[in-house]
Amino acid sequence: MRIIFRWLVRLVGVALILGALAVMLVYYLGARSLPDYDVRAAVTGLDQALEIVRDNSNVPHIMAATDRDAFFGLGYVHAQDRLWQMTLMRRTVQGRLSEVFGTRTVETDNLLRRLDLYTLARRSVAAQDDRTKAALRAYADGVNARIDEINRESLGRGAPEFFLFGAELAPWQPADSLAIVKLMALQLSGHLSNEVLRARTSLALDDADRLADILPDVPGTGTAVLPEYSSLAPGATGQTRIAAAPKGGFWPVPEHGLAGASNAWAADPTRSASGGALLANDPHLGFTAPAIWYLARMQLSSGGVIGGTIPGIPAIMVGRSEALGWGLTSSYLDDQDLFLEKLNPDNPDQYQGPEGWRRFETRRSIINIKDATPVTVTLRWTENGPVLPGTQFDLGAITPPGHVMALSWTALSPADTSLTAAVGLMYAETIDDAIAQSEAYVAPSQMLTLTDGTEVAMQLIGAMPARDDAHQSQGRMPAPGWIAANRWQGSLPYSANPRFADPLGGIVGNTNNKVLDRPFPLHVSYEWGDSQRVQRWRTLMQGREVHTRDSFIEFQLDTVSEAARTLLPLIGADLWFTGEAAPEGTPERRRRDALDLLAEWNGEMSEHLPEPLIYAAWLRFLQDRLIRDDLGPLADEFTRIEPLFLERVYRDVDGAAAWCDVARSAVEESCSDLARLALDDALIWIEETYNTTLASLRWGDAHEATHDHEVLGEVPVLQAFVNIRQSTSGGDFTLQRGATRGRGPNPFLNVHGAGYRGVYDFADPDSSVFITSTGQSGHFLSRHYDDLGQLWRRGEYIPMSLDPDLARAAAVGITELVPAAE
Known part of the structure; x- marks a missing residue:
């Protein structure tokens, strides 16, 4: 027995030693790919010596002698810190994920092959202006210089993920950057999904009038400027102008309700305490680790530019230059339409057009799959756009036999000059110049908020489809593609895009809300991303005569829900202060305790409070009870709260209270009955899930920000190192949106x-600030992988200075790149 025990001890010891050695080897290989920021290196493709100063937040300040070298430097630093992220995005848009990840990504590859975005990106290279072509080439050279450095010096393949998945490090091409712009357009577009959902819902409802309840139009004429507060801006000149319109597994598509969002607002000097214009911007995207945003500063011939970049794209997408500040928000322009295409029953290779049968444009494409047999797909296009399979987007549920569905979308342009507009914006020195440069922008459509330090403006950028007045569905649901009136007739002129300049009240802003109410087909959209945040924004902005950088920061971080303030008195009107006190431990007492908490709550979605969780759970169960009886399984598509729907029901707008009666029950339920039952449902769920008293609940425990690694985030053990989880305040309808x-x-x-937040003060530009939600590095062994995340969570920012001396003062490293000898 003693001998057996001795050998067991030896075997365990050997196993522990081998395990430790394996961990050390893995760490060594992973750490080899950590970039050294304090080096001097000779690289190919550089014109003159280049200095990259990394400030103490690891933001690179690229000091170049020429613009070409500045874009080279941006490519180099992107590849240093985010090479895996860039490679993954490129593979996604190429439809080549399955070569690395196997069968779980075949549907994603299938979609991207059918959209053919990468082919369109290659064709779009020639459409860029000369300055942008030079930037694309220089940027690609910078990325490739880093890849060559990795290969030459055996720097761990550039990122740990390359060891695990074996993805090739192919050279970067100019088309790759344009393809990522198109991928971002796909990730910010929700009208395709909305059309399908509207069609499915209309088919499921017995009463057609109820469609306007569950998928409501935003009421009112829209908000873009605040003229009603203009009395507080004495001496302001100019009038609000709206440009006259002419007559006539890596699934990249967002879920319903999660298309692009954002906040941006600006105040001119008459509304600024400092006497200089102010601008705030926080674009919203799905959370990942690392975040999609990467902070950088470039020194161009026109001056310094600093802000948020997207790895793979050679441009400061949001930020400021010495002359201009700009922010982006999703405009919700309706830039996608689905078309029913009728097949020729005698020849499936043909579809019906306005003048007769037309042949599909077809091409075969092979999807190579790791450890599986390749799949060959037949790609088809009609005059309206690519044909999508019925298996995607639930298209099969709304496509009648003998038909297929095709997509028209502005991003499917083979001459997409959106990057030309983005690059031009960095060089613009005035608002008029910036608006003129943005005419080249195609997709994704955005609201561009601008200030040049003395004026503010807001411009919708992106191609607006030209539709016929007689369009059968007005772009709200799929329409027959063989009817000429349904088809797009090109794009509207840029002058048709809404523009708001020189507001008398001194303020412009957008929270993805409805901005104006023009009749179809000049309407911009029927679907908007916000009907609630704008109410809080309007209240805050009008609550002060003048604003400061700090007040703009305060508004970005505001967590009060106007939706909660509106809905709780409506749905709980008959529940408060009724009945007698109930004994402890009974459902009635639990309901009374919850209502007592909510009665004293001001709607603040603080991570430390229990009320937001009670409120959110109550509304979730209430909406499900209201719609489940009518929609059946389709109710699973409406899992996020729609405040306008609940308000219509509880105000009985146009008979919307009919949703409260459960048709399959003998009793006629009232809206108060459903509110009470839903609250009981919510409290039972809370008790089963959290097993604590109501007063001990924390919204932040349920509302953690999920910055998860897209590839390793579900891998046991590794997920503890690569995922970033943070308790957060805010909610779906707060300015600090979560x-x-x-x-x-x-x-x-x-x-x-908000993966990025920035506030720019043109009275003191170096006091401007910004932050991202994770860190600069995509390498999970780097201290810069998540160092900005805690600041972001606490509502803190870092300086946004163009002063090179401030960058050097506490630099984490200075990289010197010099041209390699021929």
């Missing part, structure tokens, strides 16, 4: 919000 998942065992996880 959109919830809406489904699964953790429906209130924060999955979509």
